[in-house]
Amino acid sequence: MDIKIIELNEIIEVCENLVQKIRLYGEAQTGDELYERYKLLVKEFYKKYNLSHTTSNQMASVLKTINDYHWEGRTYTVNILEANIILKAVICLKELLFPGLFEKIFISHREKDKDQIAALMELLYAIGIPRPSQGEDGCIFCSSHPDAYIENGRMIDDEILKQFHSKQNVFFILWYTDNYFESQACLNEMGAVWAMKKTYQEILMPGFDRNKIGGLLPKEKIDFKANDKFRLNTFKSQIEQMFNLQPLKQNTWEIARDAFINKIDKLAINKQS
Structure with a gap:
């Protein structure tokens, strides 16, 4: 299996766990372990595959959503709506990178x-x-x-x-x-x-x-x-x-x-x- 799919599946799993955690315990606070893990994985994925230079409008829209919900260096909370938006965006990213691919x-x-x-x-x-x-x-x-x-x-x-x-x-x-x-x-x-x-x-x-x-x-x-x-x-x-x-x-x-x-x-x- 393509290593990018494995890496994206890991990011998706972290996002799913974040959604589940927020659903059970309420908003994620500054320094939340899962959200910080998500940010690290996304940052590494962007850097490794140079996604910032995409020419696809769909891809650019998905990457903008991910960037808009990537908070650094300030106090933040992540609610259930925001966590689901993040999860959906990463799933869309995977579908755009690997259209029609089955796992x-x-x-x-x-x-x-x-x-x-x-x-x-x-x-x-x-x-x-x-x-x-x-x-x-x-x-x-x-x-x-x-x-x-x-x-x-x-x-x-x-x-x-x-x-x-x-x-x-x-x-x-x-x-x-x-x-x-x-x-x-x-x-x-x-x-x-x-x-x-x-x-x-x-x-x-x-x-x-x-x-x-x-x-x-x-x-x-x-x-x-x-x-x-x-x-x-x-x-x-x-x-x-x-x-x-x-x-x-x-x-x-x-x-x-x-x-x-x-x-x-x-x-x-x-x-x-």
């Missing part, structure tokens, strides 16, 4: 289909989505896979809701099987994708009847079967573009793709037998 994948699926999803995750890793590091959240949210397990004691509904309201740009993969459409939780996720206008891709397990697809999502949007090698080629290119990944060598990709198709076909046959 996370949410796989909506039924836990009964976890073997299929494990194969999908290996394919995504092969394309270039990074595996999670020790002690860090990965780029893929998938409640049934060990790489993305929700920590003990946490509420799964709360963790899923966080993904839908994340300040990160999340790409949703809807993995359709008969099991999927028998689950109210899965249908709720599908409905949330539609209601919140999320970017998504529908993938159908071989043997699943497309006519069974219900819900509110547009029926005209292109979906594909998981063993369609030509659609998988397009899917790979889309993921590389959306996540700013180095294109995978063709031979390496074909080996990973064909291994995925073989695994999926075997799982489909086993399900039918």
Whole structure:
């Protein structure tokens, strides 16, 4: 992931914590630790990437807002309205610097289909989505896979809701099987994708009847079967573009793709037998 995104996400997290602190305890006062941390990070980011020389009117407007709420050398307070303005401005800065760039994948699926999803995750890793590091959240949210397990004691509904309201740009993969459409939780996720206008891709397990697809999502949007090698080629290119990944060598990709198709076909046959 681009280092600028990591740095901007750190600034956004500080701003979110500042908003939460003010909401709980009232205005931030002179010398507030979070606000001072925000100022330091923004100052370093400006200096490092020379943002003051932008020629974009939108960018200039966002930077002016950030500058207007950057107080130095005097007594100040930060109220909830001001903190939210700061947070919104930093999020806008990120969107302007990285238009259309995605940072996370949410796989909506039924836990009964976890073997299929494990194969999908290996394919995504092969394309270039990074595996999670020790002690860090990965780029893929998938409640049934060990790489993305929700920590003990946490509420799964709360963790899923966080993904839908994340300040990160999340790409949703809807993995359709008969099991999927028998689950109210899965249908709720599908409905949330539609209601919140999320970017998504529908993938159908071989043997699943497309006519069974219900819900509110547009029926005209292109979906594909998981063993369609030509659609998988397009899917790979889309993921590389959306996540700013180095294109995978063709031979390496074909080996990973064909291994995925073989695994999926075997799982489909086993399900039918």
